Amino acid sequence: MSAPLHVLHVSTALRWSGAADQCLALALAMDAAGDRAPVACQPGSMLHLRARAGGLRTLPVLMRGPGDVAAARTLRGFVARYGVPVLHAHDRRARALSALASLGGRALRVATRRHVGPTPAGLLGLSRRGLTALPSRLGVDRWVAVSSRVAAGLSASGVRVQDVQVIAPGVPVDSDPARDLATRSRTLPPLGLAGHRGPLIGTLQRLDQRQALDPLIASVHQLRRRWPELRVILAGEGEQRQFIQAQVARERLSDVILVPGWVDDGPALLAALDAYVAPGCAEGDRVSLASAQAAACPLVASAVGDVPSLVEDGCTGLLVRPGDSAALTAALERLLSHPEWANGLGQAARRAARERSSLGAMVQGHRRLYAGAGERDPGARGLPSLVAP
Structure with a gap:
């Protein structure tokens, strides 16, 4: 049995969406498997309420935008206090905030990309290509693409192929729907x-x-x-x-x-x-x-x-x-x-x-990414062990 992981999931969603749904589903499944999967989210948002109802540890943070220094400072403090080795940003603003929160730190930055197109910088005034072309130095260390087409778009933007993992979204498929x-x-x-x-x-x-x-x-x-x-x-x-x-x-x-x-x-x-x-x-x-x-x-x-x-x-x-x-x-x-x-x-x-599109396959894909990312490039940023302390 693999060692438990410790990942801080970050979402700036105020309303419910597919991204929020996948963030919650992943965190709940990790928690059920014995991992530590706290969720940083907007206070009072649907994600916040549902994560708490599901028994997850939450970090309510008012995140006003991608350059919110106060929010980034709160995330940084949580990461430092609890020794969180992985931050997973589930939307564009969360990606920028996670990058700010991890500047000078050692946490692995993971981000999910759901759409084809240029990756906006949203951080320190860098050009779009400037940020995506340097994923190991600023912003993102490992990308999760929801499809091969999204992965190709990231590659075209300058992201290294080895830094992208295609993981399809997962939905519950165990129980038969009652169409009556x-x-x-x-x-x-x-x-x-x-x-x-x-x-x-x-x-x-x-x-x-x-x-x-x-x-x-x-x-x-x-x-x-x-x-x-x-x-x-x-x-x-x-x-x-x-x-x-x-x-x-x-x-x-x-x-x-x-x-x-x-x-x-x-x-x-x-x-x-x-x-x-x-x-x-x-x-x-x-x-x-x-x-x-x-x-x-x-x-x-x-x-x-x-x-x-x-x-x-x-x-x-x-x-x-x-x-x-x-x-x-x-x-x-x-x-x-x-x-x-x-x-x-x-x-x-x-x-x-x-x-x-099974939820189990989606969760296992992410767990392999979290557990193996540091091993593939151990000296890049002095990454700590990715298992929970």
Whole structure:
């Protein structure tokens, strides 16, 4: 049995998101395995509340931005006091704060990257390439990429290949989802849909600039001609939530498209849907897609980025061209018109998720990274032992 690890997980998330979900899932699993996995998070945030409810040790720190010196000083004090050998930053601001907190120190800096694109510096005025090209000297020692495409983007930005580990997001896949009327009866009333028996499609993900709302709205107008009782749930938080609500209101669809914010029981919502729709996706949405697959929910997604590696068109879901409302409408019509066939797609997707996106595989990948990173380059920064003292 491997020795226990000691890792401080850092997240600046104020609202719930896929990144916060993965941070919490990883910390809880490590704690259950006997590791020490405290979580530094925003006071009163959903992550803070859920981490405490799960019995994790938390470090509530008000983190105002990537250059918050006071927050970095608090993190640095915690690391020094408890001899934390590894800091894992789960978002961009956390990465910058962890870098500040570890300047001149010996802790290993790990950061998760979820999107393709330039890595912003956010620290000491360095250029984007300047920071990413020097991961062993400033900012990050080891990167976790959620996909091979993200890893390639990091490499193109100057990060050494040996400093990047691809670890796919993990979701619970052990229990079979109950896709029945009982689940709907329990899940829909809090959303104002008590007694709803019509078609139900939706999504559960971060609502930001990556969402392609126009094709979905156009599809909803078309689908309602055949299914007047159709309802759509766009669950999640994000910068664009208010914009989405306003656009839905302008289209006079407020009674059809619901934007309730984050839903606590995400698996139950996914199990209640007839179809999961993701017209605009990015690598960071892999958690959402994997969660839908784990819930055996038939899904339609845009063929962008790494999505085709997650969704096999016609086998584990349906893929459409980005921005093509006609193709999106046709795909949703297929799922809603042929529920038994759609259920088969959902079951196949669940089997694929069990093989590719299990929570256990994600946790083991991180534990190997934490335990082996110092051994691969022991003299680079005078790293201490990565096992808990």
